[in-house]
Amino acid sequence: MSRDQMASAAKRSLDGCSSSLKARDVNARSVARRAEVAREIRQKRNIQSKPKKYRRDLATLEIFEAINHNQTALGYTTATAEETIFSANTSCILTPENTDGPYYVTGESIRKNVTEGQAGIPMYLEVQYLDINTCLPVEDVYVDIWNCNATGLYSGVVATGNDGGWDSTFLRGIQVTDEDGVASFETIFPGHYDGRATHTHLLSHANVTVMENGTIQGGTVSHIGQLFYNEELRSAAEATYPYSTNTQAITSNADDMWSIVQAENDYDPFPEYLYLGDDITDGLLAWIQIGINVTADQSDSSYYAVAAVLQADGGHATTSSSTGGVGGDNGTAPGNGTAPGNGTAPPS
Structure with a gap:
């Protein structure tokens, strides 16, 4: 398939340049930045307990949960080298050929903190975009983020089943990548809903125009992707309030219709993460590196769809909107081909 060929080619490109001097310098700055962010967040929240690093082994999605892919504490201490704790795999890539779902909204504001008071586990998410041909950062990419809240809305x-309201904006926002290709968000760990594994949407834009009201227009869509989370991390999160009040059916990564598209041998959609304290409710620092083709434009892709647009007078559905409880991420009705009648949202 063209998706797999692209991923393999991108991985070879990244593998070939990841050891270059400039790429090593980028990685060193990334390690220092993540360590500093973790210290600042812990100090700001007065977290006294030691942080915990978790990791996973790379594998294809089909055996992710069958092998020892569960996140396990590594027992790091303050004496452990920061490079060991905060490094990332520069050969990780996300294919741009994954759906943005039926709930993508344009016109969101450029802002780092998207929580708007939504209850849940605080998550500081760092997304770093690298050119697959050079392993160097891609600056001035504008990144849209969106996910459901702790109870699947x-x-x-x-x-x-998903009447968030056209004018609501929680857990949505845009950030621009800096000289290290990094866009960072203050959000919450996403909840789940019927038909989809727990996930976060990302969509990046290049060559945009920044408007006076703090929104963006124009440009190209350089990447469409989704982040997924290990089952053990999801279980730990959903044992806490308000995730524990969510009565919708849980879908595992293995059963999700789109994680199979997003995770193959050559790319990995699972961020690295750190418990900022002893307990998950202290918050998470999560990070991932995404290799992109800087000349790509996914604007005409079948995976690119806009459900609504946020304007000065509020949100409005688009004529191509796939909301309304009928369409899933693949353009078909979820489940048995009928609109859900159990109060759950269609997959996105």
Whole structure:
């Protein structure tokens, strides 16, 4: 498939340049930045207990949960080298050929903190975009982020079982990548809903125009992707309030319709993460590196769809909107081909 060929080619490109002097310098700065962010967040929240690093082994999705892919504490101490704790795999890539779902909204604001008071586990998410041909950072990429809240509700749309309201904006926002290719967000760990594994949406834009009201227009869509989370991390999160009040059916990564698209031998959609304290409720620092083709434009891709647009007078559905409780991420109705009638949201 063209998706797999692209991923393999991108991995070879990244593998070939990841040991270059400039790439090593980028990695060193990344390690220092993540360590400093962790210290600042812990100090700000007055977290006294030691942080915990978790990791996983790379494998294809089909055997992720069958092998020892569970996140396990490594027992790091303050004497452990920061490079060991905060490094990342520069050969990780995300294929741009994954759906943005039926709940993508344009016109969101450029902002780092997207929580808007939503209850849940605080998560500081760092996404670093690298050129697959040079392993160097891609600057001035504008990154849209969106995910559901702790109980499975999306903002900005009106659909069967997902009436967040056209004018709501929680857990949505845009950040621009800096000289290290990094866009960072203050958000919460996403909840789940019927038909989809726990995930976060990302969509990046190049060559945009920044408007006076703090929004963006124009440009190209350089990457469409989704982040997924290990089952053990999800279980730990959903044992806490308010995730524990969510009565919707849980879908595992293995059963998800889109994680199979996103995770193959050559790319890995699972961020590295750190418990900022002893307990998950102290918050998470998560990070991932994404290799992109800087000349790509996914604007005409079948995976690119806009459900609504946020304007000065509020949110409005688009004529191509796939909300309304009928369409899933693949353009078909979820489940048995009928609109959900159990109060759950369609997959996105």
